[in-house]
Amino acid sequence: MECTLVKKIYREAESFSKKEVKISGWVRTIRASNAFGFIEINDGSFFKNVQIVFEKELENFKEISKITISSSLTVEGEVVLTPDAKQPFEIHAKKIIVEGNSDSDYPLQKKRHSFEYLRTIAHLRPRSNTFSAVFRVRSLAAFAIHKFFQEKNFVYTHTPIITGSDCEGAGEMFKLTTMDLNNIPKDENGDIDYKKDFFGKESNLTVSGQLSAETFALAFRSVYTFGPTFRAEDSNTARHAAEFWMIEPEIAFADLEDDMELAEEMVKYVINYVMENAPEEMAFFNSFVDKTLFDRLKNVVSSDFGKITYTEAVDLLLKSGEKFEYPVEWGIDLQTEHERYLTEKIFKKPLFVTDYPKDIKAFYMRINDDGKTVAAADLLVPGVGEIIGGSQREERLSVLEARMEELGLNKEDYWWYLELRKYGETKHAGFGLGFERIIMYITGMANIRDVIPFPRTTGSAEF
Amino acid sequence: MECTLVKKIYREAESFSKKEVKISGWVRTIRASNAFGFIEINDGSFFKNVQIVFEKELENFKEISKITISSSLTVEGEVVLTPDAKQPFEIHAKKIIVEGNSDSDYPLQKKRHSFEYLRTIAHLRPRSNTFSAVFRVRSLAAFAIHKFFQEKNFVYTHTPIITGSDCEGAGEMFKLTTMDLNNIPKDENGDIDYKKDFFGKESNLTVSGQLSAETFALAFRSVYTFGPTFRAEDSNTARHAAEFWMIEPEIAFADLEDDMELAEEMVKYVINYVMENAPEEMAFFNSFVDKTLFDRLKNVVSSDFGKITYTEAVDLLLKSGEKFEYPVEWGIDLQTEHERYLTEKIFKKPLFVTDYPKDIKAFYMRINDDGKTVAAADLLVPGVGEIIGGSQREERLSVLEARMEELGLNKEDYWWYLELRKYGETKHAGFGLGFERIIMYITGMANIRDVIPFPRTTGSAEF
Numbered sequence: 033m034e035c036t037l038v039k040k041i042y043r044e045a046e047s048f049s050k051k052e053v054k055i056s057g058w059v060r061t062i063r064a065s066n067a068f069g070f071i072e073i074n075d076g077s078f079f080k081n082v083q084i085v086f087e088k089e090l091e092n093f094k095e096i097s098k099i100t101i102s103s104s105l106t107v108e109g110e111v112v113l114t115p116d117a118k119q120p121f122e123i124h125a126k127k128i129i130v131e132g133n134s135d136s137d138y139p140l141q142k143k144r145h146s147f148e149y150l151r152t153i154a155h156l157r158p159r160s161n162t163f164s165a166v167f168r169v170r171s172l173a174a175f176a177i178h179k180f181f182q183e184k185n186f187v188y189t190h191t192p193i194i195t196g197s198d199c200e201g202a203g204e205m206f207k208l209t210t211m212d213l214n215n216i217p218k219d220e221n222g223d224i225d226y227k228k229d230f231f232g233k234e235s236n237l238t239v240s241g242q243l244s245a246e247t248f249a250l251a252f253r254s255v256y257t258f259g260p261t262f263r264a265e266d267s268n269t270a271r272h273a274a275e276f277w278m279i280e281p282e283i284a285f286a287d288l289e290d291d292m293e294l295a296e297e298m299v300k301y302v303i304n305y306v307m308e309n310a311p312e313e314m315a316f317f318n319s320f321v322d323k324t325l326f327d328r329l330k331n332v333v334s335s336d337f338g339k340i341t342y343t344e345a346v347d348l349l350l351k352s353g354e355k356f357e358y359p360v361e362w363g364i365d366l367q368t369e370h371e372r373y374l375t376e377k378i379f380k381k382p383l384f385v386t387d388y389p390k391d392i393k394a395f396y397m398r399i400n401d402d403g404k405t406v407a408a409a410d411l412l413v414p415g416v417g418e419i420i421g422g423s424q425r426e427e428r429l430s431v432l433e434a435r436m437e438e439l440g441l442n443k444e445d446y447w448w449y450l451e452l453r454k455y456g457e458t459k460h461a462g463f464g465l466g467f468e469r470i471i472m473y474i475t476g477m478a479n480i481r482d483v484i485p486f487p488r489t490t491g492s493a494e495f
Numbered sequence: 496m497e498c499t500l501v502k503k504i505y506r507e508a509e510s511f512s513k514k515e516v517k518i519s520g521w522v523r524t525i526r527a528s529n530a531f532g533f534i535e536i537n538d539g540s541f542f543k544n545v546q547i548v549f550e551k552e553l554e555n556f557k558e559i560s561k562i563t564i565s566s567s568l569t570v571e572g573e574v575v576l577t578p579d580a581k582q583p584f585e586i587h588a589k590k591i592i593v594e595g596n597s598d599s600d601y602p603l604q605k606k607r608h609s610f611e612y613l614r615t616i617a618h619l620r621p622r623s624n625t626f627s628a629v630f631r632v633r634s635l636a637a638f639a640i641h642k643f644f645q646e647k648n649f650v651y652t653h654t655p656i657i658t659g660s661d662c663e664g665a666g667e668m669f670k671l672t673t674m675d676l677n678n679i680p681k682d683e684n685g686d687i688d689y690k691k692d693f694f695g696k697e698s699n700l701t702v703s704g705q706l707s708a709e710t711f712a713l714a715f716r717s718v719y720t721f722g723p724t725f726r727a728e729d730s731n732t733a734r735h736a737a738e739f740w741m742i743e744p745e746i747a748f749a750d751l752e753d754d755m756e757l758a759e760e761m762v763k764y765v766i767n768y769v770m771e772n773a774p775e776e777m778a779f780f781n782s783f784v785d786k787t788l789f790d791r792l793k794n795v796v797s798s799d800f801g802k803i804t805y806t807e808a809v810d811l812l813l814k815s816g817e818k819f820e821y822p823v824e825w826g827i828d829l830q831t832e833h834e835r836y837l838t839e840k841i842f843k844k845p846l847f848v849t850d851y852p853k854d855i856k857a858f859y860m861r862i863n864d865d866g867k868t869v870a871a872a873d874l875l876v877p878g879v880g881e882i883i884g885g886s887q888r889e890e891r892l893s894v895l896e897a898r899m900e901e902l903g904l905n906k907e908d909y910w911w912y913l914e915l916r917k918y919g920e921t922k923h924a925g926f927g928l929g930f931e932r933i934i935m936y937i938t939g940m941a942n943i944r945d946v947i948p949f950p951r952t953t954g955s956a957e958f
Contacts, residue, residue, distance in 0.1 A: 035748060037716075039648060056748040057716075058919045076716030076747065077648050102919040106748070131748070132890065132920035155911040156918065158714035167711070171651040178641050185502060185540050188634040192949045193656070193723045194669075194738050196956030206657075206693070208669050208700070210727045213679055213687055224676055230669070230727055230737065231956040237671070244949060244958065248630070251621035253500075253520075253539030260656045260722065264673045264693055274693065275657050284539065285498060285519040285569070285594070427595065448618040448958055455619065456521045456565040457595035486655045486707060493659030493694040495707065495911055 033108060039078035041111060045120045048111040053123065055082065056106040056131065058159065061142060064097040071096075073105060079165055079312040083122040084109065090128060101141060102134035102159065147482050154486050154495050162321070165313035166483055169306055170471050176305035177258060177279055177467075180298055186281065187252040190259060191241030196233055205236040206264045206274075237262040242280050242462060243396070243449050246425060249282035249460055250452050256281040258467075268490050270479040273468065275488040282462035288398075288407045288424040291461035292339070292384050295411055295420050299382070299470070300333045306474055307333075322476025328415055329474065335381040342366075342388045342405065345374055352378070365392045371410075371417035382413045395435050396449075397423040398459075409463070416473050422463025429453035496571060502541035504574060508583045511574040516586065518545065519569040519594065521622065524605060527560035534559075536568060542628055542775040546585040547572065553591060564604060565597035565622065610945050617949050617958050625784070628776035629946055632769055633934050639768035640721060640742055640930075643761055649744065650715040653722060654704030659696055668699040669727045669737075700725040705743050705925060706859070706912050709888060712745035712923055713915050719744040721930075731953050733942040736931065738951040745925035751861075751870045751887040754924035755802070755847050758874055758883050762845070762933070763796045769937055770796075785939025791878055792937065798844040805829075805851045805868065808837055815841070828855045834873075834880035845876045858902050859912075860886040861922075862894055872926070879936050885926025892916035 033054040041048050041055075057075030064070075067088050072081040084107050086096055099105070109125040139153050140160055150157040157163040178188065194208060210230040211217060217228040226233050241257040248255040257280040265272060281298075283290060307314055307329065318325040340348070349360045349370055354377075358367045366374075366385070375383045387405040390397070397406035411420035426432040432453060436443060443450065471483040481487040486495045496517040504511050504518075520538030527533070530551050535544040547570050549559055562568070572588040602616050603623055613620040620626040641651065657671060673693040674680060680691040689696045704720040711718040720743040728735060744761075746753060770777055770792065781788040803811070812823045812833055817840075821830045829837075829848070838846045850868040853860070860869035874883035889895040895916060899906060906913060934946040944950040949958045 037648060056921070058713075076712075076714055104748075104919040104921040131922070132916075134919040135917045138918045153911075155710040155914065156714075158711055164714065167652070168650055168715070170653070171645075171649075174651050174653075175641055175645045178638055182634075182638045185500060186634075187631055188637050189630070189948055190633070190637075190723075190740060192738065192951060192956075192958070194725075194951045194956055196958075206671050206673060207676070208671060209676070210669060211676075213670070213672070213674075213676070216676055216679075230729075230953065231951070232954045233956070235956050247618040247958075248621055248948065249539075250521075251539055251619075251627065252631070260653075262657075266693075275655060277653060285567075448616075451618065453595075454598045455601050456567040456597040458519070458567040459594070485652055485711065488655060488657045488694070490693065491695045493655075493657055493696070493698050495655070495659075495710075 035106075037077040038073075038075040038080075038082045041082065041121065042078055042080060045111070045113060048121070049113050051111050052108065052126075053111055054106065054108045055123070056104065057082075059099055059101055059103045059105060059134070061101070062099055069097055071099070071105070073107065074159075074164075079161075079168065079310075079316065080119070083119055084125050084128070085122055086125040086128060090125065092128065092130075095130065096128050099130065100134045100136055100138065102138045104131040104134075105129065106131055147479065151481055151487070158485075161316065163482075165310075165316050166471070166475055166477060167485065169310050169313050169475055170483060172306050172309050173302050173471060173474060174258070174467070176302045177298070179305070180301045181254075181256045181281065184254065186254040186256045187248065189241075189245055189248045189255045189257050191238070191244035191257050193238050193260065194231070194235050195238050196231055196235050204263050204265050205239060206262055208235045208237060239263060240278070240280065240464065242282065242464065243446075245280050245282040245462065246452060246460065247448065249284045249462070250456070250458070253284045254281070266490050270481075271469070273480050273484060273487055273489050276480070276484070277467035279465045279467060280462060282460065284460040285458050286461050287459050288386065288409055288422075288461055291422050291424065291463055292337075292386075292409050292411075295384075295409075295422060295463050295465075296337045296382075298465075299411070299420075302470065303329050303333050303474060317475050324415075325476045331380075332382055332413065337411070338379045338381060338383040339386065340383065341386050345370075345385050348378055349373065363389050363391065368417040371412045372414070375412040375417070376414045380414065382411060384409045384411055393423070395439050395441060396425050396432070398426045399431055399435065407461075413473060416469065419469045419473060420463050420465050422461065424459065424461040427453060427457045427459055429457070498569075500540040501536075501538040501543075501545045504545065504584065505541055505543060508574070508576060511584070512576050514574050515571065515589075516574055517569065517571045518586070519567065520545075522562055522564055522566045522568060522597070524564070525562055532560055534562070534568070536570065537622075537627070542624075542631065542773075542779065543582070546582055547588050547591070548585055549588040549591060553588065555591065555593075558593065559591050562593065563597045563599055563601065565601045567594040567597075568592065569594055610942065614944055614950070621948075624779065626945075628773075628779050629934070629938055629940060630948065632773050632776050632938055633946060635769050635772050636765055636934060636937060637721070637930070639765045640761070642768070643764045644719045644744065647717065649717040649719045650711065652704075652708055652711045652715075652718045652720050654701070654707035654720050654743075656701050656723065657694070657698050658701050659694055659698050667726050667728050668702060669725055671698045671700060702726060703741070703743065703927065705745065705927065706909075708743050708745040708925065709923065710911065710915060712747045712925070713919070713921070716747045717744070729953050733944075734932070736943050736947060736950055736952050739943070739947070740930035742928045742930060743925060745923065747923040748921050749924050750922050751849065751872055751885075751924055754885050754887065754926055755800075755849075755872050755874075758847075758872075758885060758926050758928075759800045759845075761928075762874070762883075765933065766792050766796050766937060780938050787878075788939045794843075795845055795876065800874070801842045801844055801846040802849065803837075803846065804849050808833075808848050811841055812836065826852050826854065831880040834875045835877070838875040838880070839877045843877065845874060847872045847874055856886070858898050858904060859888050859895070861889045862898065870924075876936060879932065882932045882936060883926050883928050885924065887922065887924040890916060890920045890922055892920070
């Protein structure tokens with residue numbers, strides 16, 4: 033007999049009534065008397081367990097009665113609908129085969145464990161309810177993002193992970209080498225001889241695929257990246273990881289308005305997709321992780337996102353009378369406390385803040401006519417603060433070059449980026465979405481370490 | 496007026512007849528007389544160009560007549576069907592706006608360029624026909640892979656890029672550090688003090704996500720990875736890159752037969768998806784890159800893949816009478832010449848070779864009852880050789896430990912991997928597909944550098 037996925041039986045329970053099925057999975061709970069017993073099995077295909085009823089007529093009744101949590105079983109039996117029970121059906125076992133026993137020191141017994149403890153057993157935690165839900169949602173959200181952009185004819189672009197140039201500030205980058213660190217080759221001046229390194233020059237791990245993505249946007253019109261990015265920042269917070277995944281769409285013949293429209297549509301699409309395709313997981317998060325979750329997400333998908341300029345935002349914060357830890361004045365980088373006040377207290381919905389002072393934003397953002405702000409837009413959401421940072425890109429070669437000079441950037445390092453402005457430039461824009469940030473937002477999980485299978489943070493690269 | 500994508504007009508040309516449209520794109524060719532002219536524009540949404548007809552009644556006729564290749568334009572005009580022409584329609588311009596001029600030294604003029612030359616302008620090459628087709632196919636194939644696995648309820652798993660342990664041989668791995676290479680911290684014994692490094696220990700870039708994926712397969716039953724992997728191998732060939740993307744499905748309650756079935760289904764699915772969704776690009780490859788392409792791919796999707804054991808394969812090669820550069824005997828690792836002979840000359844279709852000698856395969860592969868071979872399966876395809884390597888994994892703790900000891904592997908480094916065998920182990924299997932390899936196979940492109948947006952190879956990390 034072929035194995036049936038538990039998900040399929042749940043989704044089509046009626047049609048399985050009184051049918052024989054075969055399922056395989058892991059024991060989550062077991063209760064047994066001398067005459068019969070109940071086993072809850074999770075087969076990995078679905079958030080919920082299936083209840084197996086077994087009786088002493090089973091040939092290996094004794095063995096099964098003593099089976100340990102997390103042992104793997106194959107069960108053949110009949111599906112019996114149970115309209116009055118919590119579960120819509122159970123399986124009455126005719127045969128149970130033990131695939132693999134689990135040692136009695138299995139660390140994930142039924143009692144509740146702290147998330148901190150579960151991080152120390154990251155190889156087992158996806159077997160718990162919470163992490164089963166988190167990582168299934170992560171998978172669905174990733175697919176939703178691909179689906180969204182592919183349906184819009186965007187070209188998925190794998191921008192390089194290894195970069196040979198240090199385009200965004202070396203302090204935060206991981207260096208990459210194949211040199212013998214005990215015996216680093218030196219040139220005649222006593223400097224490190226990078227010519228002897230793998231790529232013949234210094235190399236680092238990428239912090240953003242944007243500049244590369246722009247080259248593709250100016251060929252394919254609409255592209256997106258979805259890949260890992262890295263920060264060697266020594267910041268041990270619940271929101272920062274050294275390795276995380278980022279989505280960076282880039283659109284040609286488009287301005288900041290188009291960019292914000294795309295971001296809003298994407299966020300709503302991903303939330304809707306996950307709500308539709310993981311209703312059990314989402315109900316679990318709403319009950320056990322964050323009771324405001326559904327209200328918050330429903331508010332997001334049904335709102336028209338707000339829009340104000342940075343200058344207006346600063347005015348609103350100053351007028352609010354609120355005492356902030358970081359004092360507000362025009363020119364400061366907004367802190368999470370400011371962002372959350374704006375989106376939670378004033379607007380009560382997602383909010384784009386646009387046109388930031390150029391001095392707190394990156395060199396490639398398009399300078400506005402006022403000469404002091406840039407066409408940037410950050411998306412702030414209730415409960416989190418910023419989840420998206422975007423901008424229209426500076427397409428005017430002379431303006432861009434002047435800006436780079438002002439910031440002391442070496443034009444030779446960016447020759448190909450600057451050439452885009454020589455050969456058929458057009459207005460274009462893009463944004464970056466931290467994938468883990470949106471997973472935290474969708475699940476209510478508060479620590480980035482708990483939405484990454486094997487997180488890498490300052491001082492920690494276990495597993 | 497809203498912009499319309501050229502792809503949409505091509506796909507629904509009839510319904511656009513005599514309608515006004517607005518399009519934006521880049522000039523590919525221009526011919527003009529004193530009275531009228533033709534511009535071919537590519538808008539990035541579609542492989543084919545659209546022909547714009549413009550006449551001297553245009554306000555800026557003179558400027559447009561002299562427009563340079565790769566300049567970006569916005570055109571408003573009427574769609575006129577041209578049933579007798581090569582293109583199904585053209586657009587009669589009423590208004591043409593120059594978005595951005597292109598300098599006359601634009602390096603991608605109409606004449607043909609070598610792929611080698613185009614690599615030196617990787618920021619512009621997606622504007623050429625060949626690379627426009629390559630990278631659109633790459634995007635579609637990536638999506639096809641996600642779609643295939645998601646439809647089968649597989650969980651997409653982001654396994655870590657940074658690894659804190661050296662599980663597969665340090666020689667081929669990139670080292671990662673934030674230490675000052677001019678002043679590497681040393682401990683009291685004069686050894687490098689990795690406690691002072693970012694993660695508090697040595698760290699490397701991943702060569703495979705498989706071991707991590709196994710942990711998730713034993714929770715979710717069926718999972719897949721799709722992410723970048725790295726080799727610091729000093730091999731300057733047309734088939735090797737230092738950075739490439741890999742797909743690694745892992746399935747629980749499954750053996751080698753299930754694994755091969757999955758691989759065959761996936762390969763056929765991806766080819767079919769690309770053929771259906773990129774017919775223009777594929778026709779281009781079949782005409783200009785590899786005239787045997789369609790025959791080859793049709794053979795793949797319509798064949799039942801062959802299956803022989805390694806031992807049978809060696810017998811067939813020995814009996815063939817063929818003179819190989821590398822002599823054949825039982826125990827050798829099959830070379831590309833052997834693989835191609837088997838799949839091209841003998842079987843004339845894709846072929847799984849199974850049950851390789853354990854000494855030439857990895858420690859985690861399941862030992863067969865004969866004690867000298869392992870339950871491995873490589874997929875060989877005509878024209879390329881191996882594109883997939885898979886195996887059933889050794890689930891028996893004692894056998895796995897004995898094998899690791901034999902190979903001198905340190906069990907402490909693999910404590911979590913070994914624990915999977917203690918807590919409800921089951922038979923499971925998986926395979927790895929090099930994404931670039933299948934893109935080369937589908938497009939006929941012969942060099943891996945030409946299917947990666949910005950390739951990283953020995954001595955080269957440009958852009």
